[in-house]
Amino acid sequence: MEAFIRNDQYNLIKIQTKALINGHSSVNEATVLQAVQSLALEKTKNAFDEITDEQMELLLPIIKVKDRSDEEVFLGTLKPYVIPFQKVIDKTVKKLFPKAKKLKLPSMENSDWEGTSFLSWDDKGTNRRYIIAPFHQKLVGLHGSFHRSNHKGICAICNKFSTVGMFTHEVKGEASGTFIRRGNYICEDSQSCNMNISSLVKLEEFISHLKRKDALNEKGSKQ
Secondary structure (H helix, E strand, O other): OOOOOOOOHHHHHHHHHHHHHHHHHHHHOOHHHHHHHHHHHHHHOOOOOOHHHOOOOOOOOHHHHOHHHHHHHHHHHHHHHHHHOOOOOOHHHHHHHOOOOOOOOOOOOOOEEEEOOOEEEEOOOEEEEEEEEEEEEEEEEEEEEEEEEEEEEEEEEOOOOOEEEEEEEEEOOOOOEEEEEEEEEEOOHHHHHHHHOOOOHHHHHHHHHOHHHHHHHHHHHHO
């Protein structure tokens, strides 16, 4: 069976296993535990738009998770089926960021590609952040200024409460020579953000918001 679980889906499944462990440690009534198990299974299944019987058979044992040992074994059976992030090389970076002539991809030797929903790194010399993410079934690149705020808030990408900073991106305005700045607060630590993300919905909304004019132009060109 081929890999079919995205990182965000795997993270969501981990959230459900923790809910099951908490349920077993705090609830004694059988009917309540059955409800917790049913809910965990339902949320796991609903994370996938389409799922085969064979894939569902792999996910079904989640209802048997009672403690951390069970969780470790169950998640271990799923790990080989997590889809790694699309391979990114310097050529990809040049294509996504054509105006950044000297931009190079940082070392990714120790990266957890199965644990990656989007790729992000900072250029400390220019105080800019670069993001590569899937959008409409292809990779897109975003770059903009990133200012650390040293305070906590809701991240626009993972939708979790964390230490955030302001990411600001520029798009060309309708009038020649004009630009529109759009931004939002996102996690300062991109690795933690990838570990927290349990749905691609907010990531897609984040990209749509920042590239709204580009998206409208693409839509118009297809008509």
